[in-house]
Amino acid sequence: MTETIKTGVLGATGAVGQRFIEALANHPWFEITALAASERSAGKKYRDAANWRLESQIPEEVADVEVVPVDVGAVDADLVFSALPADLAKKVELDFVKAGCVVASNAGAFRKEVDVPLMIPEVNPEHLGLIDVQRDNRGWDGCIVTNPNCTTIMFTLTLKPLMQFGLENVNIASMQAISGAGFDGIPGMAILENVVPYIGGEEEKVESEPLKLLGEFDGSQIIPADINISASCHRVPVMDGHLEALWVGMADDPTPDKVRQAFLDFDPGLSDLPTEPEHPIIVRDEPDRPQPRLDRNAGNGMSVSVGRIREGIRYMVMGHNTIRGAAGASVLNAELMHKKGYL
Numbered sequence: 001m002t003e004t005i006k007t008g009v010l011g012a013t014g015a016v017g018q019r020f021i022e023a024l025a026n027h028p029w030f031e032i033t034a035l036a037a038s039e040r041s042a043g044k045k046y047r048d049a050a051n052w053r054l055e056s057q058i059p060e061e062v063a064d065v066e067v068v069p070v071d072v073g074a075v076d077a078d079l080v081f082s083a084l085p086a087d088l089a090k091k092v093e094l095d096f097v098k099a100g101c102v103v104a105s106n107a108g109a110f111r112k113e114v115d116v117p118l119m120i121p122e123v124n125p126e127h128l129g130l131i132d133v134q135r136d137n138r139g140w141d142g143c144i145v146t147n148p149n150c151t152t153i154m155f156t157l158t159l160k161p162l163m164q165f166g167l168e169n170v171n172i173a174s175m176q177a178i179s180g181a182g183f184d185g186i187p188g189m190a191i192l193e194n195v196v197p198y199i200g201g202e203e204e205k206v207e208s209e210p211l212k213l214l215g216e217f218d219g220s221q222i223i224p225a226d227i228n229i230s231a232s233c234h235r236v237p238v239m240d241g242h243l244e245a246l247w248v249g250m251a252d253d254p255t256p257d258k259v260r261q262a263f264l265d266f267d268p269g270l271s272d273l274p275t276e277p278e279h280p281i282i283v284r285d286e287p288d289r290p291q292p293r294l295d296r297n298a299g300n301g302m303s304v305s306v307g308r309i310r311e312g313i314r315y316m317v318m319g320h321n322t323i324r325g326a327a328g329a330s331v332l333n334a335e336l337m338h339k340k341g342y343l
């Protein structure tokens, strides 16, 4: 694994695209060779096109790179990360796969397709086998792998170690950061000093995606998990970090201590992927944790924090939505693909 892989970022200037740039700067395997965005940005230097809003500086190695349009002919890459709006992703990602690229997508366009893996490496690494089915079905040399919606990722990571107790039903109420809506997503006038109790399409994704993620791959398809999930999603005036309240029903009715121990013992058994956090789940025992401002950067933004584990079972989960919930999740997927020989 000494040669680096030519890597493009589609939607490189947006909220998630900027997190991709951060995650890929100095990456040991993936080398950024193309930054692509809309016609508004194409032709500009990245430093002029990207409305950089992160705590960190634009990495020097990309600052003067010229942004190109999201066309196959303009993007010199074997691996592309997509942070495009879903409607556009549907067409553009297909163009790249057909041209032989591996596409790791954040967008919702292909998550539901039966031969497209929806992945959280710590939860369902074996689902990568679906790539062989996808290539057989569609005659592609390239392939597409997706990561779930940002809200789904946080709590599904915590459901995985609870499967041993006979998971039956999950109720979830989310408090979602404004960066989840993208840079132009929600005006300050609408969210400051306010809570918006509606995020279009979100509850449907949160209720359906975990069933695929926690489902069983039988060698040709995913058999969805038999769990009832009910969600209510809300936008709150927090910059980064989705906080979620969970009520989880399990056949074995474990005590809070057993649940806490299951979180502590959770070892996904991945083998040293560069973006993998040391602890995917961190247990916070202080009574008022986790909190977005205090806990979102744990594990370089790749760990989720749980707390307030109570009888019921009830608990809170929190994670960084544009890192663990988006760019970092996609990069971790691509790292697993590389390790398993799909790249």
Ligand SMILES: NC(=O)c1ccc[n+]([C@@H]2O[C@H](COP(=O)([O-])OP(=O)(O)OC[C@H]3O[C@@H](n4cnc5c(N)ncnc54)[C@H](OP(=O)(O)O)[C@@H]3O)[C@@H](O)[C@H]2O)c1
Pocket: 010, 011, 012, 013, 014, 015, 016, 017, 036, 037, 038, 039, 040, 041, 042, 070, 082, 083, 084, 085, 086, 088, 106, 107, 108, 148, 149, 150, 179, 180, 181, 182, 183, 184, 321, 322, 325, 326
């Ligand atoms: N934000 C999150 O927490 C999050 C989490 C998980 C998944 N996602 C998904 O990730 C994707 C990106 O979200 P985001 O929050 O980063 O959005 P965003 O901040 O609005 O960024 C959108 C990106 O797409 C580009 N773009 C927009 N219209 C385009 C066009 N017609 N042609 C080419 N490029 C175009 C933009 O380029 P310009 O700058 O040139 O306009 C920008 O780079 C979405 O599918 C979203 O659902 C987001």
